[in-house]
Amino acid sequence: MKDMQPPHLDQSRVRQSFRRGLESYHGSASVQADIAGQLAAMLQQQGAPRRFASVLEFGCGTGHLTRQLLQRFQADSLSLNDLVPEAAQVLQALDGTAPAQARFAGGPIEILPLPQELDLIASASTVQWIPDLAGLAARLAAHLKPGGWLALSGFGRGQFRELAALGSAAAAPSYLDADEWPAVLPHGMEILQITQRPVVLEFSSAMHLLKHLRQTGVNGHAQQNWSRRRLREFEEAYRARFGRNGILPLTYDPVLLVARKAA
Numbered sequence: 193m194k195d196m197q198p199p200h201l202d203q204s205r206v207r208q209s210f211r212r213g214l215e216s217y218h219g220s221a222s223v224q225a226d227i228a229g230q231l232a233a234m235l236q237q238q239g240a241p242r243r244f245a246s247v248l249e250f251g252c253g254t255g256h257l258t259r260q261l262l263q264r265f266q267a268d269s270l271s272l273n274d275l276v277p278e279a280a281q282v283l284q285a286l287d288g289t290a291p292a293q294a295r296f297a298g299g300p301i302e303i304l305p306l307p308q309e310l311d312l313i314a315s316a317s318t319v320q321w322i323p324d325l326a327g328l329a330a331r332l333a334a335h336l337k338p339g340g341w342l343a344l345s346g347f348g349r350g351q352f353r354e355l356a357a358l359g360s361a362a363a364a365p366s367y368l369d370a371d372e373w374p375a376v377l378p379h380g381m382e383i384l385q386i387t388q389r390p391v392v393l394e395f396s397s398a399m400h401l402l403k404h405l406r407q408t409g410v411n412g413h414a415q416q417n418w419s420r421r422r423l424r425e426f427e428e429a430y431r432a433r434f435g436r437n438g439i440l441p442l443t444y445d446p447v448l449l450v451a452r453k454a455a
């Protein structure tokens with residue numbers, strides 16, 4: 193996995209980028225909203241129980257997945273986490289649908305003290321920001337009860353393939369294709385279902401495309417400064433290579449999985 197990691201993930205820049213995008217994220221992140229719905233539905237289709245005693249969701253952001261989970265499942269206790277402390281406001285935004293025992297803890301999930309004996313660990317569109325995914329997966333699995341459930345989504349190597357081809361540094365550190373996940377999960381975790389299906393968004397200009405990236409916070413690892421000249425050169429190169437009838441495509445490459453710890 194080494195070749196896909198930038199020399200150093202500037203987590204404060206990732207946090208800053210998502211914090212700045214927090215207000216606009218919920219309405220702009222249509223792909224992530226769909227992914228959250230699909231992930232919760234996949235968990236249900238795989239036979240997860242209607243009720244969980246103890247649930248952890250990390251990288252909750254504005255709560256796309258939280259809402260989808262609470263629509264389908266009951267959680268006696270719910271621990272939410274995000275790198276951005278301001279994401280704590282998700283608890284109010286849940287409008288009384290959160291269980292009485294719901295709490296939020298900010299900070300990187302890699303070092304967050306975790307509750308023991310979790311029944312479900314869930315996370316949508318976040319694991320791509322974790323440089324040592326195998327390390328995190330082992331820690332998460334150790335905190336699951338036997339028979340506990342894991343529902344995750346990240347992105348595959350085709351994520352933002354247009355930007356990567358044009359030399360952008362916007363890539364997150366851990367884009368993983370579906371066939372790479374079995375080697376990342378520790379022994380004792382069985383993948384019940386995994387899917388990878390690209391989604392292509394279309395933009396009328398480079399400006400709109402970059403605005404979308406900024407509003408969703410997903411370019412946390414890229415430079416923010418764009419001179420007029422740089423923007424023009426970027427747009428020309430994008431159109432020359434990927435333009436279709438005046439439209440600029442942007443590929444998302446979601447990977448969704450549901451796994452279970454051996455009982």
Ligand SMILES: C[S@@+](CC[C@H](N)C(=O)[O-])C[C@H]1O[C@@H](n2cnc3c(N)ncnc32)[C@H](O)[C@@H]1O
Nearest residue numbers: 210251252253256274275300301316317318321
């Ligand atoms: C693309 S958003 C996804 C938000 C939400 N799960 C959804 O599906 O809409 C990614 C989130 O992961 C958070 N994040 C990034 N790195 C993280 C880390 N190391 N620990 C916890 N959260 C992290 C970001 O702050 C951001 O809110």
